[in-house]
Amino acid sequence: DSGVTQTPKHLITATGQRVTLRCSPRSGDLSVYWYQQSLDQGLQFLIQYYNGEERAKGNILERFSAQQFPDLHSELNLSSLELGDSALYFCASSLFGRANTGELFFGEGSRLTVL
Amino acid sequence: AQKVTQAQTEISVVEKEDVTLDCVYETRDTTYYLFWYKQPPSGELVFLIRRNSFDEQNEISGRYSWNFQKSTSSFNFTITASQVVDSAVYFCALSGAFSGTYKYIFGTGTRLKVLA
Numbered sequence: 001d002s003g004v005t006q007t008p009k010h011l012i013t014a015t016g017q018r019v020t021l022r023c024s025p026r027s028g029d030l031s032v033y034w035y036q037q038s039l040d041q042g043l044q045f046l047i048q049y050y051n052g053e054e055r056a057k058g059n060i061l062e063r064f065s066a067q068q069f070p071d072l073h074s075e076l077n078l079s080s081l082e083l084g085d086s087a088l089y090f091c092a093s094s095l096f097g098r099a100n101t102g103e104l105f106f107g108e109g110s111r112l113t114v115l
Numbered sequence: 116a117q118k119v120t121q122a123q124t125e126i127s128v129v130e131k132e133d134v135t136l137d138c139v140y141e142t143r144d145t146t147y148y149l150f151w152y153k154q155p156p157s158g159e160l161v162f163l164i165r166r167n168s169f170d171e172q173n174e175i176s177g178r179y180s181w182n183f184q185k186s187t188s189s190f191n192f193t194i195t196a197s198q199v200v201d202s203a204v205y206f207c208a209l210s211g212a213f214s215g216t217y218k219y220i221f222g223t224g225t226r227l228k229v230l231a
Contacts, residue, residue: 002159002161033219035221041223042206042221042222042223042224043160043206043221043224045218045219045220045221048219055217056216056217056218088158090160092160102165103150103162103165104152104160104162104219105162106152106159106160106161107159108157108158108159109158109159
């Protein structure tokens with residue numbers, strides 16, 4: 001158990017809808033990262049937050065947004081969903097904030113299926 | 116630009132065989148970190164090892180060993196006497212402050228199948 005909690009574990013929705021994925025980082029970790037893993041693809045970095053502030057941005061679509069709250073949990077919002085958004089979304093946390101040089105602790109992922 | 120290449124998409128071996136997973140990275144920076152993660156069928160990624168760019172000493176942990184060679188920009192992972200439980204997708208990753216922006220970049224992964 002990594003200590004990172006993601007909910008929901010599975011989510012099935014329709015195109016055009018909006019969903020919110022939630023992540024609680026490991027106790028003491030200030031950084032939260034979101035990654036997307038599509039079928040047979042690697043991990044695509046979406047966005048990173050450190051202590052409530054956006055730290056780095058990757059290939060995140062404009063239809064997606066995220067935030068980190070004062071209690072350090074994070075939410076990833078996916079809107080106007082398309083079939084291609086079906087993927088496993090991982091949240092990870094890290095002890096290191098500014099320097100992404102430490103190991104990442106991953107949650108079990110949220111599997112999103114868009115029909 | 117920074118990049119991690121895992122050219123082996125899928126490898127199948129028979130139990131007890133040794134197997135090496137290749138990882139080639141690209142960066143012009145002198146300070147960086149390399150990682151290996153394991154993603155078993157359950158889905159959760161598990162950290163295996165971290166190595167900084169100034170430490171080329173190879174490491175062994177049980178049946179796992181890692182060979183870091185800066186001269187070839189490679190950080191290869193060898194499993195000795197593979198077991199069925201080693202079946203997973205293995206990711207190599209690179210992190211550091213590249214052009215002032217911290218990045219954590221993963222390769223596309225290598226799926227290892229260990230057959231009984």
